[in-house]
Amino acid sequence: MESIKRLYKIGRGPSSSHTMGPDRAASLFRAEYPQADGYRVVLYGSLSQTGKGHKTDEAVIRALAPAPVEVVFDKGGTEGLPHENTMDFFAFQGSREIGRSRIMSVGGGEIVVEGKPQYAPEHIYREKSFAEIAEYCYAKGIRISDYVEENEDEDLWDYLMEVWVTMKSCIGEGLTAAGILDGGLNVERKARVLFNQRHIDESDTTRENRLICAYAFAASEQNAGGGIVVTAPTCGACAVVPSVLKYMQEKKGFSDRQILRALATAGIIGTLVKTNASISGAECGCQAEIGTACSMAAAALAELFEMGIDQIEYAAEVSMEHMLGLTCDPICGLVQIPCIERNSVAAMRAINAFSLANFLSNTRKISFDTVVETMYRTGKDMSDRYRETSRGGLAEIYR
Numbered sequence: 001m002e003s004i005k006r007l008y009k010i011g012r013g014p015s016s017s018h019t020m021g022p023d024r025a026a027s028l029f030r031a032e033y034p035q036a037d038g039y040r041v042v043l044y045g046s047l048s049q050t051g052k053g054h055k056t057d058e059a060v061i062r063a064l065a066p067a068p069v070e071v072v073f074d075k076g077g078t079e080g081l082p083h084e085n086t087m088d089f090f091a092f093q094g095s096r097e098i099g100r101s102r103i104m105s106v107g108g109g110e111i112v113v114e115g116k117p118q119y120a121p122e123h124i125y126r127e128k129s130f131a132e133i134a135e136y137c138y139a140k141g142i143r144i145s146d147y148v149e150e151n152e153d154e155d156l157w158d159y160l161m162e163v164w165v166t167m168k169s170c171i172g173e174g175l176t177a178a179g180i181l182d183g184g185l186n187v188e189r190k191a192r193v194l195f196n197q198r199h200i201d202e203s204d205t206t207r208e209n210r211l212i213c214a215y216a217f218a219a220s221e222q223n224a225g226g227g228i229v230v231t232a233p234t235c236g237a238c239a240v241v242p243s244v245l246k247y248m249q250e251k252k253g254f255s256d257r258q259i260l261r262a263l264a265t266a267g268i269i270g271t272l273v274k275t276n277a278s279i280s281g282a283e284c285g286c287q288a289e290i291g292t293a294c295s296m297a298a299a300a301l302a303e304l305f306e307m308g309i310d311q312i313e314y315a316a317e318v319s320m321e322h323m324l325g326l327t328c329d330p331i332c333g334l335v336q337i338p339c340i341e342r343n344s345v346a347a348m349r350a351i352n353a354f355s356l357a358n359f360l361s362n363t364r365k366i367s368f369d370t371v372v373e374t375m376y377r378t379g380k381d382m383s384d385r386y387r388e389t390s391r392g393g394l395a396e397i398y399r
């Protein structure tokens with residue numbers, strides 16, 4: 001498995017696979033053909049169907065500037081393509097083509113360049129499943145966050161601190177922002193309203209719900225507005241992990257050091273899904289994005305409260321199990337409806353899953369590895385109408 005630092009990417013929303021990935025791909029291509037005086041980019045599959053709403057065209061034009069760029073949205077099917085998010089880049093000098101490259105945006109801002117394995121990430125973890133990691137940790141008597149520390153570079157904690165600071169400032173900025181999000185759906189930012197209602201005299205549970213949801217709305221709305229976010233594991237699902245961690249830090253007084261260890265454990269959960277299944281909505285639906293984010297958040301909470309490896313696994317497993325089949329059907333291709341609310345619902349569910357793991361882990365029947373494989377097979381069985389093409393579900397029925 002690759003470094004968890006590749007899972008947590010800091011960048012601009014609204015979509016890791018549709019803006020961050022294409023932006024990286026275009027920058028790489030431009031570096032390869034700096035002499036070009038014009039480019040053409042052909043977007044296929046989900047990139048073509050939702051690329052407008054997700055601002056893919058703007059991302060590649062910006063990355064290839066100042067040369068003129070023709071962006072083509074190829075509305076043909078995905079048959080024969082190596083991935084649901086495929087792009088072809090062409091470089092020109094005058095009318096003469098001087099180079100081309102096929103690049104896939106495979107989720108979470110990660111790209112694969114066809115025929116160029118040198119761009120593939122280095123694998124620094126020997127273990128490839130939760131079962132293998134658990135066996136290793138039990139044998140050495142260490143926690144999962146210790147296992148991460150053993151395998152990563154020494155700048156791990158500095159990097160995770162940067163991630164945590166960015167997550168908190170994303171929430172902070174989202175809580176002070178107001179107005180209507182761009183895109184034409186007339187979606188009003190609600191984080192500030194929720195946050196300002198946090199002292200209304202209701203039950204503790206309602207207050208907790210409102211505050212966590214305010215944080216989740218804040219980060220999601222920042223993402224939808226093109227703000228700086230951390231993929232956890234993607235931009236669309238960026239708010240689940242930070243909202244529960246910020247809430248718990250404030251409620252229980254956890255140190256930043258403890259939060260970073262929770263992020264390390266969550267990073268392993270996300271990387272396991274990325275390695276053995278997918279974190280791409282275009283490949284496996286929203287279960288791969290929000291489902292993974294929910295598993296990461298629940299595992300992070302279990303780490304924070306120093307629960308055992310079995311309980312961490314249960315928290316991550318139960319979070320994903322009840323997201324199975326979750327479709328990706330963003331209205332107008334915008335990362336707004338259902339994405340923003342969905343982050344807050346998933347944050348509450350992560351707390352629920354973590355609570356269950358506290359007293360039910362010894363009765364569980366399903367392993368985390370099993371649920372990840374199930375999620376992948378379910379995603380592959382889904383019609384592409386429900387995999388980030390905006391051709392089914394809410395995107396089709398909403399008027």
Ligand code: SF4
Pocket residue numbers: 236237281285286287289290327328329330335336338339342388
């Ligand atoms: S519905 Fe889920 S997977 Fe699809 S864009 Fe929104 S958050 Fe991402």
